[in-house]
Amino acid sequence: MIIDCHGHYTTAPGELHVFRDAQLAALRDPHGGVVEAPRISDDQIRDSLEKAQIKLQRERGSDLTIFSPRASAMSHHLGNEAASLQWARVCNDLIYRACQLYPDNFVGVCQLPQSPGVAPGRSAAELERCVRELGFIGCNLNPDPSGGYWTDPPLSDPYWYPIYEKMVELDVPAMIHVSHACNPAFHTTGSHYLNGDTTAFMQFLTSDVFTRFPKLKIIIPHGGGAVPYHWGRFRGLAQALKLPLLKDHLLNNIHFDTCVYHLPGQELLAKVIPVDNILFASEMIGAVPGIDPETGHNFDDTKRYIDQLPLSAADKTRIFEGNAKRVFSRLARHLEKRNSKQAMEKPQ
Amino acid sequence: MIIDCHGHYTTAPGELHVFRDAQLAALRDPHGGVVEAPRISDDQIRDSLEKAQIKLQRERGSDLTIFSPRASAMSHHLGNEAASLQWARVCNDLIYRACQLYPDNFVGVCQLPQSPGVAPGRSAAELERCVRELGFIGCNLNPDPSGGYWTDPPLSDPYWYPIYEKMVELDVPAMIHVSHACNPAFHTTGSHYLNGDTTAFMQFLTSDVFTRFPKLKIIIPHGGGAVPYHWGRFRGLAQALKLPLLKDHLLNNIHFDTCVYHLPGQELLAKVIPVDNILFASEMIGAVPGIDPETGHNFDDTKRYIDQLPLSAADKTRIFEGNAKRVFSRLARHLEKRNSKQAMEKPQ
Numbered sequence: 001m002i003i004d005c006h007g008h009y010t011t012a013p014g015e016l017h018v019f020r021d022a023q024l025a026a027l028r029d030p031h032g033g034v035v036e037a038p039r040i041s042d043d044q045i046r047d048s049l050e051k052a053q054i055k056l057q058r059e060r061g062s063d064l065t066i067f068s069p070r071a072s073a074m075s076h077h078l079g080n081e082a083a084s085l086q087w088a089r090v091c092n093d094l095i096y097r098a099c100q101l102y103p104d105n106f107v108g109v110c111q112l113p114q115s116p117g118v119a120p121g122r123s124a125a126e127l128e129r130c131v132r133e134l135g136f137i138g139c140n141l142n143p144d145p146s147g148g149y150w151t152d153p154p155l156s157d158p159y160w161y162p163i164y165e166k167m168v169e170l171d172v173p174a175m176i177h178v179s180h181a182c183n184p185a186f187h188t189t190g191s192h193y194l195n196g197d198t199t200a201f202m203q204f205l206t207s208d209v210f211t212r213f214p215k216l217k218i219i220i221p222h223g224g225g226a227v228p229y230h231w232g233r234f235r236g237l238a239q240a241l242k243l244p245l246l247k248d249h250l251l252n253n254i255h256f257d258t259c260v261y262h263l264p265g266q267e268l269l270a271k272v273i274p275v276d277n278i279l280f281a282s283e284m285i286g287a288v289p290g291i292d293p294e295t296g297h298n299f300d301d302t303k304r305y306i307d308q309l310p311l312s313a314a315d316k317t318r319i320f321e322g323n324a325k326r327v328f329s330r331l332a333r334h335l336e337k338r339n340s341k342q343a344m345e346k347p348q
Numbered sequence: 349m350i351i352d353c354h355g356h357y358t359t360a361p362g363e364l365h366v367f368r369d370a371q372l373a374a375l376r377d378p379h380g381g382v383v384e385a386p387r388i389s390d391d392q393i394r395d396s397l398e399k400a401q402i403k404l405q406r407e408r409g410s411d412l413t414i415f416s417p418r419a420s421a422m423s424h425h426l427g428n429e430a431a432s433l434q435w436a437r438v439c440n441d442l443i444y445r446a447c448q449l450y451p452d453n454f455v456g457v458c459q460l461p462q463s464p465g466v467a468p469g470r471s472a473a474e475l476e477r478c479v480r481e482l483g484f485i486g487c488n489l490n491p492d493p494s495g496g497y498w499t500d501p502p503l504s505d506p507y508w509y510p511i512y513e514k515m516v517e518l519d520v521p522a523m524i525h526v527s528h529a530c531n532p533a534f535h536t537t538g539s540h541y542l543n544g545d546t547t548a549f550m551q552f553l554t555s556d557v558f559t560r561f562p563k564l565k566i567i568i569p570h571g572g573g574a575v576p577y578h579w580g581r582f583r584g585l586a587q588a589l590k591l592p593l594l595k596d597h598l599l600n601n602i603h604f605d606t607c608v609y610h611l612p613g614q615e616l617l618a619k620v621i622p623v624d625n626i627l628f629a630s631e632m633i634g635a636v637p638g639i640d641p642e643t644g645h646n647f648d649d650t651k652r653y654i655d656q657l658p659l660s661a662a663d664k665t666r667i668f669e670g671n672a673k674r675v676f677s678r679l680a681r682h683l684e685k686r687n688s689k690q691a692m693e694k695p696q
Binding site for chain 2 (some may be wrong): 143153191199205206222223232262272287289293300
């Protein structure tokens with residue numbers, strides 16, 4: 001089984017964006033009321049997925065995508081806490097419907113209703129709703145709700161502990177994922193995403209978060225930003241700070257995905273990061289959907305790179321399936337439940 | 349000849365820091381006057397270098413270090429424009445003295461007197477002084493004088509053109525190098541430096557700076573931050589933006605140094621970036637001076653990694669020497685002048 005741990009609903013029907021625009025416009029209007037959630041039909045959802053993510057799953061040979069709302073559209077810097085909550089609920093409910101329509105293809109991960117300067121613990125209720133009521137198996141946690149000004153405390157700060165507590169209680173991991181950069185210094189997918197990954201790793205490195213929360217599970221996407229390429233630097237910095245070896249200090253809790261869009265990068269990742277800490281992902285359909293003229297294949301068809309790595313079949317199975325099932329511990333239960341339901345529904 | 353294009357005077361005598369503290373204290377004091385430049389003797393300079401950078405040059409087998417003031421201490425976010433100017437002049441004058449005392453070991457690159465919100469063109473005079481009067485061959489340009497809040501316009505903005513014009517006029521390159529991070533989200537050497545590199549690259553990628561300034565020469569340090577590891581991502585983003593191939597769009601102007609502190613990272617760098625765009629560097633004595641327990645050698649002894657790369661001797665010579673002489677075009681003239689002076693001084 002091939003599990004893609006990082007997919008966003010980037011092809012959601014236009015009504016979703018019309019709603020978001022109207023919601024933000026109403027906030028700016030002193031007479032603006034509450035904007036109703038968008039009406040989107042099952043057929044619209046089917047149409048948006050079948051010609052896109054589901055088509056690519058089939059073509060590229062992946063089975064299940066761990067699916068969350070579009071990361072760049074979370075835009076936690078816009079509006080306020082109440083607007084972020086409504087927006088998160090609308091997006092998460094849409095993911096739920098996609099997962100209900102295609103239980104073989106998708107399982108949900110939620111967007112949190114974060115807002116700059118608002119305690120992350122206030123996102124715990126939406127996380128709990130998504131996990132307990134909608135069957136989601138994880139969340140995306142934005143380390144910089146300001147969108148590129150980095151005005152909230154680092155992930156090492158007690159500010160974040162309440163959301164970690166809820167994650168541990170629910171036994172769900174977080175993918176650390178920034179959103180749209182409103183700071184003109186940053187290009188959202190070209191620098192802000194990668195910087196967010198590197199920054200989060202270093203915030204954890206210089207913290208005791210995993211001593212306090214030994215069961216906390218974190219995924220750093222986009223191949224870990226700059227981290228594996230500079231693994232020697234990070235090992236050396238940890239040593240200078242008299243910290244334990246990174247494998248003991250961080251790798252019981254932190255994992256990296258494989259959203260690295262060329263073979264040499266994937267080779268490096270698999271060379272320096274233990275196989276148990278690597279989860280297959282493509283982030284399709286995401287920032288880099290084009291065809292690489294050097295290979296003739298899509299940049300983000302990451303399965304092709306991993307197929308070429310000098311790893312044993314057992315190691316590849318861990319990257320493609322085993323590690324995702326371990327890190328997303330609710331996934332195994334979800335699959336069992338789904339399979340037995342499908343078996344019961346099958347005509348005898 | 350082995351030229352290390354990235355070394356900072358991190359071992360400068362304590363008087364320098366006493367001066368800086370006094371300078372900043374005077375600024376905060378309504379009755380504070382002008383603090384005099386520190387008095388540092390030639391012997392103090394000799395002592396601070398001979399047991400440190402010069403000892404390591406000898407041990408590791410490098411000949412000449414392109415030497416600049418400590419990057420993290422530039423701290424452009426502190427004080428104001430006048431304080432930054434005095435601080436830059438003091439630091440640059442000290443580099444000049446080190447280069448005069450050890451002309452075989454060092455050649456100077458200057459710190460610019462930047463300040464948040466102050467037009468970079470106002471640094472042109474200090475750059476000109478350092479190049480024309482002190483014989484320096486380049487500068488360090490800070491893309492984020494705010495120290496981690498990224499409040500100045502991106503490097504693509506006309507805001508920066510006047511300093512580019514001066515660089516082209518003087519025929520000197522800039523190393524894009526952030527300084528100390530005062531934003532608690534960032535660890536200076538662990539995330540801010542690498543983020544600065546990635547951010548600058550993407551700012552240039554989405555700009556027409558090199559069409560406007562075809563002779564502008566840029567070095568992105570720390571192996572280019574996250575860029576080579578994500579080379580496929582950047583190629584794909586450029587393609588999606590309908591830009592030329594990166595080799596044509598950026599690699600006539602942008603170069604990367606080799607401050608990557610483990611062999612797999614160096615292998616990746618040499619695999620994806622053309623040899624002509626790689627300049628040898630170690631940043632010693634810098635952020636990661638310790639001994640790697642996996643190799644028994646210093647993390648930042650980067651020559652060892654390059655010695656192990658599967659490149660031809662000619663390619664290695666380009667990385668160690670040829671590219672630095674081409675990018676720092678004033679270096680060749682400097683070496684000629686120095687050598688003929690030394691020949692004349694030699695007893696007949």
